[in-house]
Amino acid sequence: MPPGDEKRPFLEHLEELRKRIILVLISVILLSALSYTYSEKILGFLARYVDSLVFISPQEAFLSYLKISLFSGLVLSVPVILFNALKFIWVALNKREKSIFIAYLIAGILLFGVGISFSYYIALPAAINFLLSFSSDLIRPFISVARYISFSIFLILAFGVAFETPLFIVLLTRLGIVSSRTLRKQRRYFIILLFIISAMLTPPDVITQILLAVPLIVLYEISILFARIAERKDRHVTGRTNRK
Numbered sequence: 001m002p003p004g005d006e007k008r009p010f011l012e013h014l015e016e017l018r019k020r021i022i023l024v025l026i027s028v029i030l031l032s033a034l035s036y037t038y039s040e041k042i043l044g045f046l047a048r049y050v051d052s053l054v055f056i057s058p059q060e061a062f063l064s065y066l067k068i069s070l071f072s073g074l075v076l077s078v079p080v081i082l083f084n085a086l087k088f089i090w091v092a093l094n095k096r097e098k099s100i101f102i103a104y105l106i107a108g109i110l111l112f113g114v115g116i117s118f119s120y121y122i123a124l125p126a127a128i129n130f131l132l133s134f135s136s137d138l139i140r141p142f143i144s145v146a147r148y149i150s151f152s153i154f155l156i157l158a159f160g161v162a163f164e165t166p167l168f169i170v171l172l173t174r175l176g177i178v179s180s181r182t183l184r185k186q187r188r189y190f191i192i193l194l195f196i197i198s199a200m201l202t203p204p205d206v207i208t209q210i211l212l213a214v215p216l217i218v219l220y221e222i223s224i225l226f227a228r229i230a231e232r233k234d235r236h237v238t239g240r241t242n243r244k
Contacts (some may be wrong), residue, residue: 017022019115027080032073039065043145046152051127069093082109108167115163118215121157123234127155127208134145137185154173155208158201165216169223170230183220 035042039104041067047053082105093101133140172178183190198213 016160020088024077024081024084027068027077028073030073031076032069035072035076036065036069038072040070040083042068042151047148048144048212049125050132050141050143050148052143052144055145057146059143060146064149067146067149068152078109078112104167104171108164110161111163111167115160116156119159121207123159123211124152126211127202127205130205130207155202159212162197162201162212163219164215165219166223166226169220170226173227174230178227180224180231183224183227187220190220194220 026226055064082116084107089101090098094222132141153174168180169183173183194216195213198209198216202208202212
């Protein structure tokens with residue numbers, strides 16, 4: 001083998017990765033620019049649970065629209081991001097791994113969508129109503145548009161990511177890091193951990209933390225079931241391979 005030939009596949013992978021990253025960045029930029037023309041409507045969609053918003057610095061409104069545009073462009077680019085990630089690693093997978101990867105990909109998108117929907121329609125209005133219930137004749141709410149956007153976007157994304165818990169647990173099970181038996185025996189400790197995670201991902205109010213912790217506990221129980229199914233399938237495939 002001529003000198004340097006062994007480095008060529010690695011350099012080719014780096015070049016392919018660079019191309020995929022550039023395509024993703026172009027997608028985010030273009031979709032963010034397109035989203036800017038609808039930023040006011042998107043803001044109205046996010047702010048439907050409050051009466052009005054204010055801006056307290058000259059540049060705040062403009063920067064808020066930019067933040068909304070970037071957030072929308074990033075969300076709309078998710079299919080492009082996933083497609084390029086799939087294309088990059090596709091050649092390294094065998095037939096079984098490809099089918100598993102596609103199943104994980106679809107499940108991840110669905111769980112993320114469910115998490116976002118749950119946050120927007122249930123968690124966000126509950127959090128807003130609870131936090132604004134402390135207003136009075138002495139303390140009146142004047143909500144900054146920049147702070148509200150940061151609050152709502154962070155909450156929505158936190159729920160979207162948190163709802164990926166079953167996928168993460170099943171993946172750990174298939175990698176042999178944890179087992180369904182361990183998940184059952186250590187249930188109480190994992191539930192405490194889920195409450196800690198909820199407290200870290202949500203605003204400092206009990207209502208929002210419970211609204212995230214309870215679905216996570218339900219998803220954790222579902223994860224145990226899926227982990228057992230994954231273990232049985234892996235044992236079946238291993239046994240069949242050994243027989244061959």
